[in-house]
Amino acid sequence: MDAPLHSEIRRFKDWLRNRRYSEATIKSYSEAVAFFFRFLNNKPPGFITNEDLEIFNRDYIIRRKYSVSYQSQVINGVKLFFNILEERVLDPEIIKRPKKAKSLPNVLSKQEVKDILQALSNLKHRFMLVLLYSCGLRRSEILNLQVEHIQYDRGMILIKNSKGKKDRVVRFPEILHDLYGEYLKAYQPKKYLIEGRGGGQYSARSLAEVLKAAVEKAGIKKPVTPHWLRHSYATHLHEGGTDIRYIQELLGHQSSKTTEIYTHVSNREMREIRSPIEDMDIKI
Known part of the structure; x- marks a missing residue:
């Protein structure tokens, strides 16, 4: 040029x-x-x-x-x-732009998520993946998360300058508090909550490799990415009865239409629908 x-x-x-x-x-x-x-x-x-x-x-x-x-x-x-x-x-x-395919999000079962989160013995790696799923974070959000953003006493995490340059708060599950304390004691991060070996921000590539290793150890034959955990978090919330409006706030979606896609992969209402064969006097 x-x-x-x-x-x-x-x-x-x-x-x-x-x-x-x-x-x-x-x-x-x-x-x-x-x-x-x-x-x-x-x-x-x-x-x-x-x-x-x-x-x-x-x-x-x-x-x-x-x-x-x-x-x-x-x-x-x-x-x-x-x-x-x-x-x-x-x-x-x-130029006639083709319509983007409306694909449904990739979702793991709760058992699959549990197997992935329990697959790793390394404290940092386990804490990172548990936090990613349990708070429904984007990859960039967990990598940019700083120690000062953890509001331990309030049970909240402040997500700063996320997609669309928006801030939001997500719940910091109480079940994570002990693991969080162990992690701080062992690694003593200075600025970023998850830091690389030499300090500084953890890399997206390293996060992907950690997740890949956990998926392999869990024996799951799916191309799981960090965003799959976020999709799974939202879907599991909906299946558990959480209103879609709250899920929208937790995920930081600007439009409710973005969040509504999780209703298509949730089996909450689907489980209540009976197949006609269930009402037949028939031996299978």
């Missing part, structure tokens, strides 16, 4: 940063714009047209079979870049 385009992308990053976009969004948008320009052989922005965007979508995104979410991410990034820096509009609506 030539120097002027490098400079343009730096300006784009600065604009996003000044508007308090998350670092993850800044990275994904700027990389999307860089891919776009590279595909067009560094064509000057002033000469780029809607047709270029169509060709890029067809010959780069679709031909390489990238996901619907990636396609939207790229189009949104390019659109914003031209709106802000070029002060002109590329019309990405000319």
Whole structure:
């Protein structure tokens, strides 16, 4: 990429940063714009047209079979870049964006969760996974959690600056208090509740490896990720009778529609439905 385009992308990053976009969004948008320009052989922005965007979508995104979410991410990034820096509009609506598949969340049974949480003997690893499930945390939330955010006396945990730059509180289950005390005594974290070997923030990769090891030891043949534990937490709450509005607050969802997906995988109402065969005088 030539120097002027490098400079343009730096300006784009600065604009996003000044508007308090998350670092993850800044990275994904700027990389999307860089891919776009590279595909067009560094064509000057002033000469780029809607047709270029169509060709890029067809010959780069679709031909390489990238996901619907990636396609939207790229189009949104390019659109914003031209709106802000070029002060002109590329019309990405000319590209028919496929609807994102409405997949149900992956959910583990309570027994499977129990087997995973009991599989590890390492105190830090066990505490980390127990906290992840029992509070329904996102991966980023547990990694960013600081010691000062644990409000032990109130039985609450403060989740700071989470998705959508929102703060919220979640319950710190009393059953975790003794484990929490053991953990503090053994590891004495200075800033982050879960820290790496040399101090500082624990890595997302290490968290994934810990969970993978626990899943294997538990004998579970599923590609479990940290978010599966959050999905399972929400579903188990609903099955236990917790109102969906409270689950929405606990998960930090802005819209109740996001939370309602857990009603589709909960078996609370499903268990009350009798099959017609159960009312038949029939020998099986």
